[in-house]
Structure formats: structure tokens, C-alpha cells
Amino acid sequence: MTLTRVRIGFLPLVDAALPILARERGFAEAQGLAIELVRDATWAAVRDRLLYGHSDAAHLVAPLAIATALGRDRPAVPMAVPFVLGLNGNAVTFSMRLAEEVGLGDRLGDPHVIGAALKAVAATRRLRFGVVHRYSSHNYMLRYWLAGVGIRPDTDVEIVVTSPLFAADALAAGDVDGICVGEPWNSIAVDRGVGRIALATAQIWRRGVEKVLAMRADTAERDPATVARLIRALHAAAEHFVRADTVEDTAALLAESRYLDAPADAVLRAITDRIRLTPGAEPVHYPDFMFQHREAANFPWRSQAAWLYSQMVRWEGMAFDERDAAVAAGTFRPDLYRAALAGSGAVLPGASSKLEGALAEPIGAGATQGRLMLGRDGFFDGRAFDPDDVAGYLKGLP
Structure with a gap:
């Protein structure tokens, strides 16, 4: 063949x-x-x-x-x-200095508590965070969390771009105070002794x-x-x-x-939802990390x-535009996914959009094939996102 x-x-x-x-x-x-x-x-x-x-x-x-x-x-x-x-599968990792300043413990902390401590540090000196691209979920997740705890991105903190491969190096050199990158690069930073994991991005938006x-x-x-x-x-x-x-x-x-x-061990930890937060520590289990x-x-x-x-x-700082919103949503193609997997054992949702961040408990959802259960998907600040009212959602954000 x-x-x-x-x-x-x-x-x-x-x-x-x-x-x-x-x-x-x-x-x-x-x-x-x-x-x-x-x-x-x-x-x-x-x-x-x-x-x-x-x-x-x-x-x-x-x-x-x-x-x-x-x-x-x-x-x-x-x-x-x-x-x-x-x-998900990403994390926010602080430099060793910043981790000490905000008082990171030996387990994943609460986004609000860590955010309050970080805000106090940001009031004393200019902090810089690295993300993998301007147009990345890492950038938007980090900004969503910072704004939600009262820290103004681009004003109170600086956000720059760094390749995931060099993120640990940037921490080690003192070029950034924190990174938001995918695995295994947070774990590598921890294992090298140049960073400590503060948050999993699943704590910012579960199922992001x-x-x-x-x-x-x-x-x-x-x-x-x-x-x-x-x-x-x-x-x-x-x-x-x-x-x-x-x-x-x-x-x-x-x-x-x-x-x-x-290192294979760093990769294995990521795919089994185990995160080593500090150098040499036993990994903690965070369900659905990835x-x-x-x-x-x-x-x-x-x-x-x-x-x-x-x-x-x-x-x-753009104005909301209905045509751009339609292009953005239309980039995702559930029609191609359904066509490819029709007649297989795959679960196929009946809808193409849903209210994001609204589920506090697992719930059944409509499917054209198979049985669909959706789990908790909340944002850390308790907000929900209605894709039919993007303009209204934007007006309510800090």
C-alpha cells in the first residue's frame, strides 16, 4: 500500500x-x-x-x-x-528569589493567595514574566490570572516572549522572574534548581x-x-x-x-499528573493537570x-468586531472532526459551542454519537464565558 x-x-x-x-x-x-x-x-x-x-x-x-x-x-x-x-498542561514557575518573596509552600497554592503576595512584590520592583508567544494561551492565561488578582499586565509587570526550550535558562540568568510554559520545561527549571512551580494553568481555567x-x-x-x-x-x-x-x-x-x-522522568510526571514543585521534592498529584x-x-x-x-x-485594546469574532470562532472546525469520526466509537458532541467555565460538577451533555460527560471547567475567579455575548463579557472584566 x-x-x-x-x-x-x-x-x-x-x-x-x-x-x-x-x-x-x-x-x-x-x-x-x-x-x-x-x-x-x-x-x-x-x-x-x-x-x-x-x-x-x-x-x-x-x-x-x-x-x-x-x-x-x-x-x-x-x-x-x-x-x-x-x-491545559502548562504551569507558572517563579524564580527562586521570587518564590521566596511570595512564600511559596511545598504544595500548589491558591491562585488568589499567591496573587496577593505577588501583587505586594510587584509594588516594590518591576517584575518580568516570559511566555512562549504573544499569541499563546500561556500569555492569555497568565494575563487573566494577573488581572484577576489586581496586577495590571504591561503596567505593574512586563511580559516578554521566550522559547520554551530556553525558559529555564532565562530564569537562571535572571532575565525573567517567572515563566508560563508547557511541560517538561517547568519541571526542568525545577530540577535544575532555578525555579519553583507556583500554579498549574488548570487552576486558572480548568479544561482550558x-x-x-x-x-x-x-x-x-x-x-x-x-x-x-x-x-x-x-x-x-x-x-x-x-x-x-x-x-x-x-x-x-x-x-x-x-x-x-x-529527561524521561520529567515527561512521565507530566503525563501522569504529578508535579515536582521544588527541587528534590516528592511530586504532588494534581488531577487533570494535562x-x-x-x-x-x-x-x-x-x-x-x-x-x-x-x-x-x-x-x-481593540474594539470588539462581529466579523472578526466569526472568523475566530470559525477557525475551529467541529464539522471536520465529526465527519472524520462518524461511525466510530468516538463521542461526538451535538453542539459546536458551549458556556465555558460554568460547570462546578460533572454533567451529561448532548451527543450525536456516544455518551458525553463534561467535567468541572471553572475559571479561578468564578466567571463564565458566553460565546454568544462576547461584547458583554468583555465589559465585565477588570
Whole structure:
């Protein structure tokens, strides 16, 4: 059988697991695909490789796909996100000095308590935080938390961009006081003794959208059959990822030099929801630190894209625009996800949008296939996001 080649760009992060597993554990080949993976060091490089035809799809921070479709910082290119590669999985890590100043303990603290202590430090000196890209969930999650505890991003603290690969180095050099990056780079900072984990981003928005499979919209339109096969391969990889009997094998694979080039133990901790907060400490268990597969976690909810757009408007000082909001939400393609997985064992939500952050307890939800349960998804400040009233939501934010 002749396999269809699909080239996918990625950054060395734990949430690049699904394309890697699809390639290495036969899920792509079972769908008639040969995945070629291209490793980069920055999200800008991954995005540019995709836009200029050097890759067919990408492991990408979700807001960057939306920003590209809207023409932020460059000419607009319509984008399609038919699959979410995972929810949460990031953390906020402080330098050793800042950790001592805010009194971090030996377990994950409360976002409000840590925020109050951080606000007091920020009143005495200018703090700088590193995020992985201007258009990243890391940037928006960090800003959401800071604003929610009374710290003004860009006024009380500075936020700069640093590659995940060099985030620990930036902490060690004193270039930044904190980072918000994906795993395993927070854990590497801790293991090197240059940082302490303050918060998991799941504490800021539980079930927050993170990396996605992104492609140019014309690629999805030109060859929908290949896109459907890729979605099916990634779905099988996600099912494999969450099995208890595969985690050690998965960690060893991801840790290899051609992929993450990182300690296997740090990778294993991330995929088993265990976080080492301080150097040499026993890891603490935080359920759903990196959320995958269950509760239709890979489904591209348009309401998630709408929330990201709301933060783009908020932090760039733009006016809310109905047309831009429609483009942003339309970048996420639940129609492609449903078409690919119809008739399989996958759970398919009946709706394409939902109220985000409103669930305090698990609840059943409508599905066109399978049985869908949705778990707690709250924001730390108790707010909920209605994708049908983005303008109203923005008016109520601090």
C-alpha cells in the first residue's frame, strides 16, 4: 500500500505527543498515512513553515492559528483547526528569589493567595514574566490570572516572549522572574534548581484549550479525505496516550533526542499528573493537570476559540468586531472532526459551542454519537464565558 505523506511541524513539548504516537505506534500507517515530523525551536518558525508550504499541518498554540486567520502582525491566511491536541498542561514557575518573596509552600497554592503576595512584590520592583508567544494561551492565561488578582499586565509587570526550550535558562540568568510554559520545561527549571512551580494553568481555567492541530484552510478543502484520516490517527493516539499501561513507554519515546530531548522522568510526571514543585521534592498529584481524550477533549469547540478571541481584543485594546469574532470562532472546525469520526466509537458532541467555565460538577451533555460527560471547567475567579455575548463579557472584566 502506498502511504500518503503528511509533514507536521512541532515544538518539543509533551503535548506534541499525539502526532509522535501516531507516527511511532502505527496509528498513522493504519490510516494509510506516513507522518514526517519537523522539529522547530519557536512557534513563529512552526507557523511560517506551515504558511509557506514546508509542512502540511502543525502542532500549534491555539491563539496563533486565530491570529493568523485574522491577519495580526502579517497578511491574513484562512486557517482550519479540526482537532485539539490537549487541554491545559502548562504551569507558572517563579524564580527562586521570587518564590521566596511570595512564600511559596511545598504544595500548589491558591491562585488568589499567591496573587496577593505577588501583587505586594510587584509594588516594590518591576517584575518580568516570559511566555512562549504573544499569541499563546500561556500569555492569555497568565494575563487573566494577573488581572484577576489586581496586577495590571504591561503596567505593574512586563511580559516578554521566550522559547520554551530556553525558559529555564532565562530564569537562571535572571532575565525573567517567572515563566508560563508547557511541560517538561517547568519541571526542568525545577530540577535544575532555578525555579519553583507556583500554579498549574488548570487552576486558572480548568479544561482550558492549549495546543491544536492547525492547517491552512485551503489544505483542508483540497484534501478532506487525508484530513479525516489524520484526525482518526490522532484520535487513536489519544486513546493510547491515556492508558495506564502505556505511560512509561510514551514517556521514553517522547524523551528521545529527536523529539523532546528531555529527561524521561520529567515527561512521565507530566503525563501522569504529578508535579515536582521544588527541587528534590516528592511530586504532588494534581488531577487533570494535562487533560487528554476523555470528555471529548480533542473536540474543537468554537466557544474555546471565541474565548481566545475575547482575550486578544482585551489585551490589544481593540474594539470588539462581529466579523472578526466569526472568523475566530470559525477557525475551529467541529464539522471536520465529526465527519472524520462518524461511525466510530468516538463521542461526538451535538453542539459546536458551549458556556465555558460554568460547570462546578460533572454533567451529561448532548451527543450525536456516544455518551458525553463534561467535567468541572471553572475559571479561578468564578466567571463564565458566553460565546454568544462576547461584547458583554468583555465589559465585565477588570
